[in-house]
């Protein structure tokens with residue numbers, strides 16, 4: 616992998632890398648925050664999956680996570696949200712909710728998407744293997760995300776409890792098989808067989824397999840996507856059905872933006888630090 620930039624930030628370093636991603640069949644960029652503690656010994660990591668339209672830079676520049684990550688001695692790994700490059704197919708109408716910037720953290724099975732859109736395997740396997748080999752980062756991992764990335768964090772954590780210690784999400788798409796964003800993405804990436812979709816739906820996974828890891832969710836009640844796309848009550852009902860103990864924090868007046876994320880990222884990082 617090649618370093619694109621490296622700057623000092625809150626005692627640690629904010630670094631951007633580029634590499635040939637084998638699972639995605641394209642060149643990808645990702646960002647890493649290394650706390651000062653990583654100069655002494657390898658540190659655990661929180662992987663943060665961003666939402667629709669984002670790259671690795673949205674969370675890096677807008678969430679304000681580095682100060683607390685440095686205090687806690689935790690690295691932040693910030694991947695992009697889809698495969699990139701001129702060879703990668705995009706939404707024919709260039710809509711923001713499908714194609715580039717909208718990989719939905721699934722392994723696509725349908726043409727022409729399946730050649731590049733393998734974001735599930737990229738996040739679960741290729742990226743951790745790379746950063747743990749090349750950087751002072753351990754295999755003590757937590758996974759977090761926002762919106763589409765909140766969906767990704769829940770699904771990836773729920774399906775891989777042996778690989779992660781805790782899960783958190785801001786404004787997650789909790790039940791993508793039952794909302795317009797999810798239905799559009801899954802029918803294109805995965806085809807029409809809805810049984811194939813359930814493996815990428817946090818509500819369905821919890822109902823089928825319970826809650827294997829600690830979970831914290833933060834959701835703003837002034838979020839414009841709340842009722843149509845995000846449906847926190849579907850997640851609450853699934854958790855209740857399996858007698859889980861996920862923390863779901865509903866915040867009066869907060870919206871879907873990075874102003875919301877920056878208000879509660881400290882609480883989420885301190886939540887993960889208990890388990891890392």
Ligand SMILES: N[C@@H](CCC(=O)N[C@@H](CS)C(=O)NCC(=O)O)C(=O)O
Pocket residue numbers: 665666667668669673677711761762763871872873
């Ligand atoms: N308002 C956006 C909808 C997409 C959106 O809200 N994206 C969220 C994630 S779902 C985001 O993080 N956007 C980038 C940012 O705020 O920096 C649009 O219409 O393009």
